[in-house]
Amino acid sequence: MTPGRTEAEVVLRLDGITKRFGALTANDAVSLTLRRGEVVALLGENGAGKTTLMNILFGHYVADAGEVEVFGQPLPPGNPRAALASGVGMVHQHFTLAGNLTVLDNIRLGTEGLWSRSYGGAREKVERLSRDFGLAVHPDAKVGRLSVGERQRVEILKALYRDARVLILDEPTAVLTPQESEALFATLRKATALGLSVIFISHKLHEVMAIADRCVVLRHGRVVGEVDTHATDKGALAALMVGGELSLPRAEAREPGAVLLRLEGVSTPGRGAAPGLQAVTLELRAGQITGLAGVSGNGQAALAEIVGGLALPASGRILVKDTPVTRWTPGEALARGVARIPEDRHHQGSIADFDLTENAVLEAYRTRFSQRGWMNWRAARGFAEEIISRYDVRCPGPSTRIRLLSGGNMQKLILGRAMAGGPKAVGPTIILANQPVRGLDVGAIAYVQGQLIAARDRGAAVLLISEDLDEIMGLSDVIHVMSEGRLSPAFARGTMAARDLGLWMAGQKFEDAHAA
Amino acid sequence: MRLEPIANPSPVRRLGLPVLALVATLGVAMLLALVAGANPFAVLGQIATGALGSRLAVLETLNRATPLIFTGLAVAVAFRAKLWNIGAEAQLYAGAIMAVVLGTGALGSPWVLPVSALAAMLGGAALLLGPVLLKTRLGVDEVVTTLLLNFIMLLFVSYLLEGPMKDPGGMGWPKSTPLIPEARLPRIVDGLRLHWGFALAILAAVVVWVIQTRTTLGFEIRAVGQNPEAARFAGMPVNVVLVKTALLSGGLAALAGWSEVAGLKGHLSSDLSPGFGYTGIIVAMLALLHPLGVVVTAIFVAGIFVGSDAMSRAAGVPTYIADMLLATALLFMVLAILLTKVRVVRG
Ligand SMILES: Nc1ncnc2c1ncn2[C@@H]1O[C@H](COP(=O)(O)OP(=O)(O)OP(=O)(O)O)[C@@H](O)[C@H]1O
Numbered sequence: 068m069t070p071g072r073t074e075a076e077v078v079l080r081l082d083g084i085t086k087r088f089g090a091l092t093a094n095d096a097v098s099l100t101l102r103r104g105e106v107v108a109l110l111g112e113n114g115a116g117k118t119t120l121m122n123i124l125f126g127h128y129v130a131d132a133g134e135v136e137v138f139g140q141p142l143p144p145g146n147p148r149a150a151l152a153s154g155v156g157m158v159h160q161h162f163t164l165a166g167n168l169t170v171l172d173n174i175r176l177g178t179e180g181l182w183s184r185s186y187g188g189a190r191e192k193v194e195r196l197s198r199d200f201g202l203a204v205h206p207d208a209k210v211g212r213l214s215v216g217e218r219q220r221v222e223i224l225k226a227l228y229r230d231a232r233v234l235i236l237d238e239p240t241a242v243l244t245p246q247e248s249e250a251l252f253a254t255l256r257k258a259t260a261l262g263l264s265v266i267f268i269s270h271k272l273h274e275v276m277a278i279a280d281r282c283v284v285l286r287h288g289r290v291v292g293e294v295d296t297h298a299t300d301k302g303a304l305a306a307l308m309v310g311g312e313l314s315l316p317r318a319e320a321r322e323p324g325a326v327l328l329r330l331e332g333v334s335t336p337g338r339g340a341a342p343g344l345q346a347v348t349l350e351l352r353a354g355q356i357t358g359l360a361g362v363s364g365n366g367q368a369a370l371a372e373i374v375g376g377l378a379l380p381a382s383g384r385i386l387v388k389d390t391p392v393t394r395w396t397p398g399e400a401l402a403r404g405v406a407r408i409p410e411d412r413h414h415q416g417s418i419a420d421f422d423l424t425e426n427a428v429l430e431a432y433r434t435r436f437s438q439r440g441w442m443n444w445r446a447a448r449g450f451a452e453e454i455i456s457r458y459d460v461r462c463p464g465p466s467t468r469i470r471l472l473s474g475g476n477m478q479k480l481i482l483g484r485a486m487a488g489g490p491k492a493v494g495p496t497i498i499l500a501n502q503p504v505r506g507l508d509v510g511a512i513a514y515v516q517g518q519l520i521a522a523r524d525r526g527a528a529v530l531l532i533s534e535d536l537d538e539i540m541g542l543s544d545v546i547h548v549m550s551e552g553r554l555s556p557a558f559a560r561g562t563m564a565a566r567d568l569g570l571w572m573a574g575q576k577f578e579d580a581h582a583a
Numbered sequence: 584m585r586l587e588p589i590a591n592p593s594p595v596r597r598l599g600l601p602v603l604a605l606v607a608t609l610g611v612a613m614l615l616a617l618v619a620g621a622n623p624f625a626v627l628g629q630i631a632t633g634a635l636g637s638r639l640a641v642l643e644t645l646n647r648a649t650p651l652i653f654t655g656l657a658v659a660v661a662f663r664a665k666l667w668n669i670g671a672e673a674q675l676y677a678g679a680i681m682a683v684v685l686g687t688g689a690l691g692s693p694w695v696l697p698v699s700a701l702a703a704m705l706g707g708a709a710l711l712l713g714p715v716l717l718k719t720r721l722g723v724d725e726v727v728t729t730l731l732l733n734f735i736m737l738l739f740v741s742y743l744l745e746g747p748m749k750d751p752g753g754m755g756w757p758k759s760t761p762l763i764p765e766a767r768l769p770r771i772v773d774g775l776r777l778h779w780g781f782a783l784a785i786l787a788a789v790v791v792w793v794i795q796t797r798t799t800l801g802f803e804i805r806a807v808g809q810n811p812e813a814a815r816f817a818g819m820p821v822n823v824v825l826v827k828t829a830l831l832s833g834g835l836a837a838l839a840g841w842s843e844v845a846g847l848k849g850h851l852s853s854d855l856s857p858g859f860g861y862t863g864i865i866v867a868m869l870a871l872l873h874p875l876g877v878v879v880t881a882i883f884v885a886g887i888f889v890g891s892d893a894m895s896r897a898a899g900v901p902t903y904i905a906d907m908l909l910a911t912a913l914l915f916m917v918l919a920i921l922l923t924k925v926r927v928v929r930g
């Protein structure tokens with residue numbers, strides 16, 4: 068902590084911001100100040116209004132009431148240009164880069180006039196910034212080819228290029244690996260040392276404790292608490308967020324049942340930089356959670372495609388309850404009781420301009436919400452309402468377009484759809500949960516994990532793919548590790564230390580096992 | 584200058600802009616009339632009275648709207664699924680050919696009408712089946728294949744009219760043998776020129792609307808159009824949906840040609856369609872792909888054509904003004920629709 072931070076110059080002041088969407092009050096008289104060189108974490112449940120508040124600050128939305136002041140100057144509402152000009156830079160929850168342009172062009176985009184082609188000092192400036200802030204990316208690389216972590220660096224560079232003095236980061240670490248998150252924090256520390264200020268939104272409390280000076284907690288659109296990070300702890304923050312005590316569920320050991328899904332020597336071709344599967348043999352048993360640990364991009368996507376019915380193995384077999392499958396499509400997988408929570412909720416899991424009802428019945432409209440080709444919209448709507456209330460999806464109602472939902476609430480709807488039993492009304496027997504709690508708040512995480520455990524206790528076989536070792540170790544009955552498309556042997560609960568898992572993840576143990 | 588999305592466009596914006604587009608279109612029309620040396624107000628007035636001024640004019644407009652409703656529906660159905668069927672013109676002729684094949688004596692009353700309508704739809708559907716299979720199997724762009732089929736089909740029709748279908752009593756004119764009376768669509772009211780094809784077109788619009796909003800197929804078509812990846816993930820048979828969409832679209836376009844032959848002309852000629860297939864794209868886009876909206880915009884577009892014909896005879900302004908009018912109407916409407924979603928900001 069820098070001494071005397073409280074005296075540092077106020078760079079940003081939000082005063083009494085209120086924003087309503089129909090009957091829903093997303094922000095209710097929110098006030099917030101940010102000082103020079105400070106990192107303020109904005110916390111709150113899914114749908115608490117964090118993104119909305121930042122969108123108002125940045126001029127994407129116009130507030131119904133309240134004012135924004137940057138460096139003592141009032142900011143005209145609804146004008147992102149003015150926000151940029153006054154030194155506010157935003158990195159959105161969902162990136163906004165053009166994949167077919169180079170890094171440099173993306174960064175310049177919008178700063179140069181429509182017709183100008185000269186690069187001026189742009190390249191030098193970008194190179195200087197990426198040196199100063201530790202943001203390594205190649206200026207001439209096509210953005211479409213970059214990893215998620217690199218894209219985020221481009222977004223930050225873009226903000227810095229426009230001389231941002233206040234950086235807003237909306238859930239920047241949700242899509243990053245732990246290593247990439249560390250690198251991001253190093254960048255943020257450099258930035259604050261240079262006098263920039265940061266607003267940081269995250270659901271991961273350990274990150275907040277590590278990087279933020281102060282936390283502002285929103286609940287139902289209202290500020291319910293403001294604490295100095297060094298005067299609090301994770302438990303207290305979580306309690307503030309959800310308004311009560313909360314404990315993450317832990318799965319107790321159970322006797323596993325029959326094998327429900329078996330992959331036998333499954334291999335798939337690699338795709339670009341992503342490795343394919345290499346002779347993977349995997350058993351998912353009834354009443355068991357199988358955790359799949361590993362750094363993302365090591366074949367998890369390929370495995371998820373196989374289990375979810377999106378791809379057929381180039382060699383090897385898939386057996387459902389001991390019978391090899393011949394036809395294997397998403398519809399076939401669903402019909403055989405495979406429920407899928409996809410990693411990419413925006414492109415795979417939902418249709419942005421469909422409303423909640425239409426999204427809720429996407430997987431089961433044929434069998435449960437239609438008769439002889441006629442949709443039964445009344446039943447569909449009832450089903451959506453049921454998911455909304457059971458899974459606490461915060462939204463104005465079932466006819467809201469899903470694109471307007473906060474990220475976490477979208478995820479809850481998809482979870483509800485998967486759990487409510489696919490084409491037949493019975494619960495799923497095999498659950499593929501690919502990063503199921505990404506972007507969820509602590510309360511929702513506890514709920515989702517509790518649901519996965521409950522499904523297991525009802526006899527479902529769960530495959531949990533996650534990069535979060537704590538999540539894997541807390542929930543899984545058996546753990547596999549993936550590295551470069553290879554699958555480690557199964558380790559039973561409690562037989563594996565985090566350190567050993569780390570060695571498997573790095574690929575080291577695979578070499579050892581091979582040599583032995 | 585930049586474009587900035589508007590989260591919740593106000594009703595003023597949503598309704599006002601299309602109206603403004605219409606006003607701007609009229610402005611351009613008046614300018615064109617002025618250039619042609621006529622009195623702009625008189626020209627507009629003559630177009631209006633030519634299209635709607637008398638019972639005869641109204642019926643003529645509705646007659647002209649009939650094929651446009653069918654082709655507009657065909658395009659609207661396909662475009663919803665992001666299947667870019669530019670070949671309604673060819674499918675129209677497929678339907679017309681079927682009307683002649685079955686309507687010149689091969690079948691008699693009472694079967695000839697329903698059977699030839701069905702055969703027409705099958706013909707149009709079959710014509711679109713090739714391009715859609717090339718698309719789903721090999722990734723061939725359907726814009727190219729359907730567009731090229733239009734030219735192939737027109738040449739094929741010329742061949743038929745010079746050869747197998749040539750009317751022996753046609754005195755050398757390239758037209759087909761006329762339909763037998765039983766194969767003709769009767770008039771809705773005796774003595775008035777409006778035939779049952781118009782009623783059928785309205786019915787088709789309602790059916791398409793019901794399909795889109797109430798059936799699983801409609802749900803699938805919309806899902807596949809909006810996000811094919813999510814549709815596939817959810818277990819929808821994306822390619823099957825595209826094929827079904829194509830069959831429906833091709834069938835609808837074919838009904839345009841069938842009803843022109845069976846309802847209006849009584850024979851096939853190579854000038855049966857003055858580009859109804861292409862104008863159907865304008866009709867569908869102006870209607871924002873809404874099947875009931877297609878009826879309205881088809882009548883509007885037909886009115887401009889019919890009205891311009893009458894105006895041209897009276898004021899001596901070329902009928903090309905109708906094409907210019909439609910083109911500007913479409914451009915302004917597309918712009919208006921864009922501007923309901925985004926605003927232009929300086930800087
Ligand atoms: N344009 C909109 N129209 C209607 N409702 C909206 C709109 N934008 C946001 N909302 C609603 O406002 C509420 C707040 O959303 P917001 O995105 O700010 O939440 P958040 O705190 O960022 O949540 P998360 O942690 O899940 O990202 C949600 O209930 C959301 O559904």
Ligand SMILES: [Mg+2]
Nearest residue numbers: 118160473474
């Ligand atoms: Mg958010």
